[in-house]
Amino acid sequence: MAIHTDLTPAEAADRLAIRELFDAYAHCADRRDAAGQKALFTADTRFAVYMNGEGSEPSYVLDGREALTPVFNDLNQYQATTHFNGQSTIELDGDRATGESYTIAHHLFTAEGQRTMMVASLRYLDTFAKIDGAWYFAERNLILDWSETRPSTP
Numbered sequence: 001m002a003i004h005t006d007l008t009p010a011e012a013a014d015r016l017a018i019r020e021l022f023d024a025y026a027h028c029a030d031r032r033d034a035a036g037q038k039a040l041f042t043a044d045t046r047f048a049v050y051m052n053g054e055g056s057e058p059s060y061v062l063d064g065r066e067a068l069t070p071v072f073n074d075l076n077q078y079q080a081t082t083h084f085n086g087q088s089t090i091e092l093d094g095d096r097a098t099g100e101s102y103t104i105a106h107h108l109f110t111a112e113g114q115r116t117m118m119v120a121s122l123r124y125l126d127t128f129a130k131i132d133g134a135w136y137f138a139e140r141n142l143i144l145d146w147s148e149t150r151p152s153t154p
Helices: 009-030 034-038 065-077
Strands: 041-050 060-063 080-093 096-111 114-131 134-151
Touching (some): 009 080, 009 096, 009 114, 009 134, 034 065, 041 065
Parallel strands (some): 041 134
Antiparallel strands (some): 080 096, 096 114, 114 134
């Protein structure tokens, strides 16, 4: 990972815009805004989920923005979610970029009358595309590093 001590204003703006894209994804997830979440992706996006961690086969792969609808709507099963975005790295290459970001996601639900919390440590390996001056997810690989499910009390 490189430490960037000299940034052009354009590079700084691109890095900020990509960071805001990470944060918009989490915000839309927590607000159940599936349409807003889908709008953050290119029309021909690829979204893969690795529930068994990095190096495993994908649990599922979705191609195209419209294929994301059921995944994002699936968040409606939870009473609440909170995604905390952590560190991220970004490598810019013109109108393309790649990056890795970390998220701790909390999912609150009730199972068999018990209030329950599932906490997941997620990493996203992303490819971004800049289209008409705006950054989008062109490919998003969600990797579950670990999760824990436990009873929760208010």
